[in-house]
Amino acid sequence: MKRIGLLGGTFDPPHLGHMIIAEHIRENLELDEVWFIPSHLPPHKQEAAVSAEDRLQMVKKATEGNPHFSVSEIELNREGKSYTIDTMKSLLKEYPSDEFCFIIGGDMVQYLDRWHKIEELNELVQFVGVGREGIALDSHFNVKMVEIPRIDISSSMIRQRLTDKKSIRYLIPEGVFHFIKENALYEFKP
Incomplete structure (x- = not known):
């Protein structure tokens, strides 16, 4: 059995904050792996600025x-709105002996009650909320902070x-920086 953390998001673009969160949670919870799951169409955000294929390549x-x-392409392959309940049902069916936790930003903890089929989802997966020292976040759902x-x-x-033509170096992984530059994403102008 593997213990796997799931970090979903638009990743438009992925940045060092995502990497730090994933690594810190992996170490603290002694997870075997963290899977990054780019969403196709997030239900709670506006449409991504770049294509799903570009976002996938950046996460890779x-x-x-x-x-x-x-990186898991499960939500990109499904298309449509990316509901976590559908993702979890698919993953639990495909990997029945593995244990999953779903990593969410601290800002999302207070909005869990708005998630699609949250009561059922709360039974399927342990939520892990990313907290900041000294900031108490409260939820009636089972969230490990x-x-x-x-x-x-x-x-x-x-x-x-990027729009303001300012540097993004050291805010994103080097490979993502070069991918954005080479593909002129987000109107990148060297």
Whole structure:
């Protein structure tokens, strides 16, 4: 049996904050692996700025240096809205002997009651909330909170920096930086 953390998201683009969260949770919970799951169409966000294929390639670039990280295309292959309940049912059917936890940002903990079929989902998977020291987050759902160092990097901030023609170096993995540059994503202008 493997213990696997799942980190879903738009990853538009993936950044060092995603990598730090995944590695910190993996170590703290003694997980065997963390799977990054790019969403096709997130139900709670606007459409991604770049294609699903570009986001997938960026996540692959971001995770390629860590043997404990991998990328699942489960939501991209399914298309349509990416509901976590559907993902969990599929994964539990395909990997019945493995144990999963679903990693969410601390900001999402208070909104779990808005997730599609959350009561059923709460029975299927352990949620792990990413917390910040000194900030108490409360939920009536079963969420295991893990404190991580403060990381103020977001995909929207990176996209805005690109729009403003500011550097994004050292905010994203090097392979993602080169992929964005080579493919002129987010209107990248060297």
